[in-house]
Amino acid sequence: MRLSKFILNNLEAVLQEWEDFAATLIPPEQSLDKVTLRDHVQKMLEAMSADLAKPETEHEEIEKSKGHDDSPECRKTAAATHGKERLALGFTLDAAVAEYRALRASVTRLWQKSLLNKPVPDTAIGDLIRFNEAIDQSINESVTSYSFEKEQQMRVFDTILSSLPDISFTLTLDGRFAYVNKALIELFALPPDKLVGKNFIDIGLPNGAELQRQIDQVISTKKELRGEMPYTAPSGEWGFYDYIFVPAVDKEGVVEAVAGTARNITERKAAEEKNWQRANYDLLTGLPNRRLFLDRLEQDLKHAGRIGAPISLLFIDLDHFKEVNDKFGHDAGDLLLRLVTARLLSCIRDTDTVARLSGDEFTVILQDLRGTEDVELIAGKILTELASPFPIFSHTVHISASIGITLSPQDASTPDHLIKNADQAMYVAKKAGRNQFSFFSPN
Ligand SMILES: Nc1nc2c(ncn2[C@@H]2O[C@H](COP(=O)(O)OP(=O)(O)OP(=O)(O)O)[C@@H](O)[C@H]2O)c(=O)[nH]1
Numbered sequence: 001m002r003l004s005k006f007i008l009n010n011l012e013a014v015l016q017e018w019e020d021f022a023a024t025l026i027p028p029e030q031s032l033d034k035v036t037l038r039d040h041v042q043k044m045l046e047a048m049s050a051d052l053a054k055p056e057t058e059h060e061e062i063e064k065s066k067g068h069d070d071s072p073e074c075r076k077t078a079a080a081t082h083g084k085e086r087l088a089l090g091f092t093l094d095a096a097v098a099e100y101r102a103l104r105a106s107v108t109r110l111w112q113k114s115l116l117n118k119p120v121p122d123t124a125i126g127d128l129i130r131f132n133e134a135i136d137q138s139i140n141e142s143v144t145s146y147s148f149e150k151e152q153q154m155r156v157f158d159t160i161l162s163s164l165p166d167i168s169f170t171l172t173l174d175g176r177f178a179y180v181n182k183a184l185i186e187l188f189a190l191p192p193d194k195l196v197g198k199n200f201i202d203i204g205l206p207n208g209a210e211l212q213r214q215i216d217q218v219i220s221t222k223k224e225l226r227g228e229m230p231y232t233a234p235s236g237e238w239g240f241y242d243y244i245f246v247p248a249v250d251k252e253g254v255v256e257a258v259a260g261t262a263r264n265i266t267e268r269k270a271a272e273e274k275n276w277q278r279a280n281y282d283l284l285t286g287l288p289n290r291r292l293f294l295d296r297l298e299q300d301l302k303h304a305g306r307i308g309a310p311i312s313l314l315f316i317d318l319d320h321f322k323e324v325n326d327k328f329g330h331d332a333g334d335l336l337l338r339l340v341t342a343r344l345l346s347c348i349r350d351t352d353t354v355a356r357l358s359g360d361e362f363t364v365i366l367q368d369l370r371g372t373e374d375v376e377l378i379a380g381k382i383l384t385e386l387a388s389p390f391p392i393f394s395h396t397v398h399i400s401a402s403i404g405i406t407l408s409p410q411d412a413s414t415p416d417h418l419i420k421n422a423d424q425a426m427y428v429a430k431k432a433g434r435n436q437f438s439f440f441s442p443n
Helices: 003-009 011-025 035-053 058-065 073-088 093-115 124-162 182-188 208-221 266-280 290-307 321-328 330-347 372-387 415-431
Strands: 167-171 177-180 225-232 238-249 255-264 311-319 353-358 361-366 390-392 395-397 400-408 436-439
Touching: 003 011, 003 035, 003 093, 003 124, 011 035, 011 093, 035 073, 035 093, 035 124, 073 093, 073 124, 093 124, 124 182, 167 182, 167 238, 208 225, 208 238, 208 255, 238 266, 266 290, 290 311, 290 353, 290 361, 290 415, 311 372, 311 415, 321 330, 321 395, 330 353, 330 361, 330 372, 330 390, 330 395, 361 372, 372 400, 372 436, 400 415, 415 436
Parallel strands: 400 436
Antiparallel strands: 167 177, 167 255, 225 238, 238 255, 311 361, 311 400, 353 361, 390 395
């Protein structure tokens, strides 16, 4: 019997044998238990048999020996459909090719079995060679259509990612770019061939080594990682970016690549910074407001507690400030508050804090004090500074201040307690005639 006839007569047996054998070659998750998968292989076998049944012309034989494929369109179509379909079903290229290995082995084995103890027809060897050639050509067709389809998918994928303003890329396991989208190409101002195959250090990112370490971490932990970084583009444009590295894990749970996206968040950052400034600083004087002052006081108390150093809190209230507003107007009062701020800042060190609590109330936190003499010295300096005349518009304005002083840990060690003490001491100074300081006393 000719091989072509044998295949058609034993189609079911061949398909069953192929299915069993292919199942041993193909990873379990790429299972062959779908009827359509079987149908395509059946179509391919039918096409191959039809091809084998026709005598091969001398021209075809010569063309085949040159590696050219003159085989009928129906076989080519069946093989191409096979490649396309396997890709759509998530088969690896290896698994798709393994199916052909199984098909070749199954047909050969069953045919040899059928010839056992029977005279081997003269045409047997020739048929087997042609069958093998048909299998090789089908593999070729299938692989070509698989790769073409994959490339097309990549192009669609690239078109989508490149239409986004966000940066997208994939990295190999050693942190080299494998794919880069248009936004990344434009940001780095480098053509794709200068990016692909390079890592973050190669392309000169200042924090390249840190990014590389983060990629290693994503691979070892299999967990995504987010970060933020500033970047100055070759165009000179500065920006702030947030990024995320995500591990791409295969079906066995092995990380095969790292995908990354990054977004320019410069405007969002600026808005956040502005909001933070608004929430923590006084608009008129630029000094920390009550909220930031409380935060600083808490931090300073913790630090002082750790190193065992005393700190001091001064509560400063301007004397008769209302009169300035009443006499020279609110704008003059505002200007005076700004000038007072500058003078207060000139009396303290950079590590100390001056804050505006409200209206004409200011606080000062003094750190690293050697003793109360230091505090007296600074409080005295503040009184002198504020008592000096202020040029406000075309006027010369005279004011003074009353200062209450409390010490930590001597008087108290919590922010609330200290503020209460300093406020109380300030009233004592006011009552005593203003333009003076007073230390807190529990009595
Ligand atoms: N110009 C200006 N005035 C303010 C501002 N905030 C509060 N004030 C005014 O500051 C004044 C504070 O007055 P007080 O502290 O009550 O009184 P004082 O005149 O300083 O009197 P003593 O503290 O008793 O010496 C009020 O008249 C408020 O309206 C501000 O931002 N700008």
